Amino acid sequence: MPAVVDRAGAxxxxxxxxxxxxxxxxxxxxxxxxxxxxxxTLIALGGLAVLALWWKDTIGVVGAAGWLTxxxxxxxxxxxxxxxxxxxxxxxxxxxxxxxxxxxxxxxxAHAGRYLVCLLTAHxxxxxxxxxxTAQKSVTGETVYVVFHYPEMIKGSLAALLMFATAxxxxxxxxxxxxxxxxYYLHLATYLAVALGFSHQIVNGADLDAGGExxxxxxxxxxxxxxxGWYRLLVPWRNDRRHQLRVAEVRAEGPGVVSVILTGxxxxxxxxxxxxxxxLQFQARGLRWTAxxxxxSAAPHPQxxxxxxxxxxxxxxxxxxxxxxxKVRAEGPYGAFTAGRVRSRKVLLIAGGVGITPxxxxxxxxxxxxGDLTLLYRASRPQDVIFHQELEAIAAARGxxxxxxxxxxxEVGDPLTARTLARLVPHLNRHDVFICxxxxxxxxxxxxxxxxxxxxxxxxxxxxxx
Amino acid sequence: MRRAIVAGTxxxxxxxxxxxxxxxxxxxxxAAGNFSIGSGTxxxxxxxxxASAPPTASTQAKPGSGSSSGSGSATKVVxxxxxxxxxxxxxxxxxxxxxxxxxxxxxxxxxxxxxxxxINDYALPLLNQEAMTAQNSRIDVVSGATYTSDGYTQSLQxxxxxxxx
Numbered sequence: 342m343p344a345v346v347d348r349a350g351a352x353x354x355x356x357x358x359x360x361x362x363x364x365x366x367x368x369x370x371x372x373x374x375x376x377x378x379x380x381x382t383l384i385a386l387g388g389l390a391v392l393a394l395w396w397k398d399t400i401g402v403v404g405a406a407g408w409l410t411x412x413x414x415x416x417x418x419x420x421x422x423x424x425x426x427x428x429x430x431x432x433x434x435x436x437x438x439x440x441x442x443x444x445x446x447x448x449x450x451a452h453a454g455r456y457l458v459c460l461l462t463a464h465x466x467x468x469x470x471x472x473x474x475t476a477q478k479s480v481t482g483e484t485v486y487v488v489f490h491y492p493e494m495i496k497g498s499l500a501a502l503l504m505f506a507t508a509x510x511x512x513x514x515x516x517x518x519x520x521x522x523x524x525y526y527l528h529l530a531t532y533l534a535v536a537l538g539f540s541h542q543i544v545n546g547a548d549l550d551a552g553g554e555x556x557x558x559x560x561x562x563x564x565x566x567x568x569x570g571w572y573r574l575l576v577p578w579r580n581d582r583r584h585q586l587r588v589a590e591v592r593a594e595g596p597g598v599v600s601v602i603l604t605g606x607x608x609x610x611x612x613x614x615x616x617x618x619x620x621l622q623f624q625a626r627g628l629r630w631t632a633x634x635x636x637x638s639a640a641p642h643p644q645x646x647x648x649x650x651x652x653x654x655x656x657x658x659x660x661x662x663x664x665x666x667x668k669v670r671a672e673g674p675y676g677a678f679t680a681g682r683v684r685s686r687k688v689l690l691i692a693g694g695v696g697i698t699p700x701x702x703x704x705x706x707x708x709x710x711x712g713d714l715t716l717l718y719r720a721s722r723p724q725d726v727i728f729h730q731e732l733e734a735i736a737a738a739r740g741x742x743x744x745x746x747x748x749x750x751x752e753v754g755d756p757l758t759a760r761t762l763a764r765l766v767p768h769l770n771r772h773d774v775f776i777c778x779x780x781x782x783x784x785x786x787x788x789x790x791x792x793x794x795x796x797x798x799x800x801x802x803x804x805x806x807x
Numbered sequence: 808m809r810r811a812i813v814a815g816t817x818x819x820x821x822x823x824x825x826x827x828x829x830x831x832x833x834x835x836x837x838a839a840g841n842f843s844i845g846s847g848t849x850x851x852x853x854x855x856x857x858a859s860a861p862p863t864a865s866t867q868a869k870p871g872s873g874s875s876s877g878s879g880s881a882t883k884v885v886x887x888x889x890x891x892x893x894x895x896x897x898x899x900x901x902x903x904x905x906x907x908x909x910x911x912x913x914x915x916x917x918x919x920x921x922x923x924x925x926i927n928d929y930a931l932p933l934l935n936q937e938a939m940t941a942q943n944s945r946i947d948v949v950s951g952a953t954y955t956s957d958g959y960t961q962s963l964q965x966x967x968x969x970x971x972x
Contacts (some may be wrong), residue, residue, distance in 0.1 A: 402829040404950025411826045474952030
């Protein structure tokens, strides 16, 4: 039913957003990264507050035991502060997802997770060593004593073991051997670890035994779990009931590339924007247990959403077999790869391979005047170019330019060099640039753009490489 | 990788700096002032006679009556004020023989948490030993037991003051 695609490709919403309606509104706006810097500042201030707590409660650091126990307390407090932060970063809070971007949140989560494991190690070693000094016991004896006799320390030790196990399985070497699903569900153990670790902090934490501090700390933990439950369980469940998404059509776009068109009710309430993605969970055999990210490949429509994916593994192959009517659980929309990042009059879009998916939606809808919008589309084989007719139609309607950079690297060389880009796109440094494609291509493009004098803040690139 | 090294170095130096900025050694007890003396907590010990508010202890002889004749130096038991610390009060009972500290018993010390008990099981005997040797309250803080040391010296000093008056 081609009519579906046509309608999905020419939505009312996009028209309302200013499709082909002249130059963008460039009123004074905050820098695109303002939200990210604000969030980082807030996180840092929280860390300082935690250190201040220790400072306030400590009158002196005396002897080896004092130094060790002090270090153990500081690292313990910081670890206790970061643990709920890890949950919050992954809680899919809409404002964070839209303003900061899911890719950046995931990267922060990974960095903070590694940092947490280091802090935890330091905390355990210094506390036990310090305590063993004070009690004049052997380190082994003190370890046994702390684990089995201190209150809530069995839970605390279990929490640490779960954290270390997750760290082990997340390490790159181990992760390559695990399927994404296995890794994902193992990772959920960290939620349990954060919960288990809470009670030993409250009971044994020298800085958390007073009323006010204890209350704040508890509120922080409970709040983190509430936010997590709200956005990851309740909201998806509610959206499920409200929108009742189903597969309307699956169609092949090119070799191994399929578009999935979903239909549902009140989809305009989702307020999805071109360039964003959803995590879709198809209620079909082999797909039920994973929520994979799917980018919108057309501007959203009140009744239809079109996604396009490339078959990369067994999962995506099963998507091609989906039957119309299959129920879909959707989380989203997510992502900050949207028109909201544009700060210049001119926009350049660079797509590599199936990275055309969100770029196609942006090409259709980004506010830009005639002649201000350019698309560079890199593919290694002519048959890998998808949406050819759609792109031509959009380009003609909007007065935009499309350039196809097709051919294997061995024949055409690397087309994304500073020299080529400068030749293809005049006034390159006056553009906002959106890049989506395989990681090496995107990295090469970013380097070339930087060499051409494009500011870092003008380069928009979603990277899910951790 | 570079980021990891920067974060690691920053954290380690930050922690060391924080710890380094805090006072070390014996000056701690005097430097700190976040407790009050004489909060009159009931020692709830066996020596109920000395638990009452008047500072004069259960004396067997008048203090300082000049005649320390031979072996007959006066023995008196003074209860020091309870010094409130962050983790609970510390209160001592000091037995003087003349001007000499003959015995120190700890009437109360923080026992609320497990950690308090573990610290004080170790720290209090050490503090007693130090005080007996020094014969005054200018004693070193026991490592890892800063607050207890603090309360200990305060209570000890108050007992000495009372005995002298």
